[in-house]
Amino acid sequence: MEAIRAPRLGPGRPRLRPAHVLGDKGYSSLAIRTWLRRRGIAHTIPERAAQKRNRARRGSRGGRLRLRRARLAP
Numbered sequence: 001m002e003a004i005r006a007p008r009l010g011p012g013r014p015r016l017r018p019a020h021v022l023g024d025k026g027y028s029s030l031a032i033r034t035w036l037r038r039r040g041i042a043h044t045i046p047e048r049a050a051q052k053r054n055r056a057r058r059g060s061r062g063g064r065l066r067l068r069r070a071r072l073a074p
Contacts, residue, residue, distance in 0.1 A: 017041060 006018035021036060023045040036043045 020044070 006015040008014055017039060018041060020042040021044075023032075023043060025046050025048050028045050028048050028051065033043065033045065
């Protein structure tokens with residue numbers, strides 16, 4: 001992810017922080033999603049079928065942790 005360079009219109013250094021990133025299922029890890037969120041980069045990355053299946057299998061104990069954490073945070 002450090003190798004991403006966003007094109008710039010006109011002269012100058014390439015931007016290091018793109019406004020939005022598209023990824024495939026190979027980039028669907030929690031670590032990559034967290035890194036993008038921490039840097040304030042919007043992203044569209046589909047989830048792997050196994051991730052969806054595991055979340056559904058956990059039922060009410062599953063779910064998207066970031067939403068649950070946001071509710072619990074003071």
